[in-house]
Amino acid sequence: MRFVVQRVTHASVTVDSQVIGKIGNGFMVLIGVADTDTREIADKMVKKLLGLRIFEDENGKTNLDIHTVEGELLLISQFTLYANCRHGNRPSFIEAGKPDMANEMYEYIIAKCKEQVPVVEKGEFGADMKVELLNDGPFTILLDSDQL
Known part of the structure; x- marks a missing residue:
């Protein structure tokens, strides 16, 4: 499982010209699921995500978590996080989870x-989504379950 976590001042997701999700200060998270992922892996990933101390404290140090700053979450499914570009220039997505399981x-x-x-x-699984955000920092972190 892979999460791309971006600290944002605001973010939104649009489907068919309609905003379906919108947040202020918090995390916009792209979520990629592999066929081998389980609920136990998801639990570890969520725990790590919500424990990340990447918001600034009163001294300007990244020391606060999402709970402390009363941050919000925008969660977007993103199978392309499992793109395999090792052979040729057209990515393969065979490592991404099958749609039913990934959803x-x-x-x-x-x-x-x-x-x-x-x-x-949240976004809409499998939809053509347009995501807008203002990355604060910019601050972007990749969480990979293989590295937890």
């Missing part, structure tokens, strides 16, 4: 985040 994992992650964060917005 189930994505919805599970959303539910787990909602248990702890009051504002959790």
Whole structure:
């Protein structure tokens, strides 16, 4: 499982010219699921995500987590995080989770985040989405379950 976490001052996702998710200060997270991922892996990833201390404290140090700053989450499914570009120039996505399983994992992650964060917005699995954000910092972190 892979999360691309961006600290944002605001972010939104649009489908068919309609904004379906919008947040203020918090994290916009792209979520990639592999066929080998499980709920246990998702639990570890969510714990790591919500524990990240990458918001600035009163001294300008990145020392605060999303709970402390009352941050919000925008969670976007992103199978292209499993693009394999080793051979040729056209990416292969065979390492990405099959749609039914990946969607189930994505919805599970959303539910787990909602248990702890009051504002959790989401994209639409499998849709053509337009994502806008203002990356604060910029601050972007890649979380990979293979490295946890």
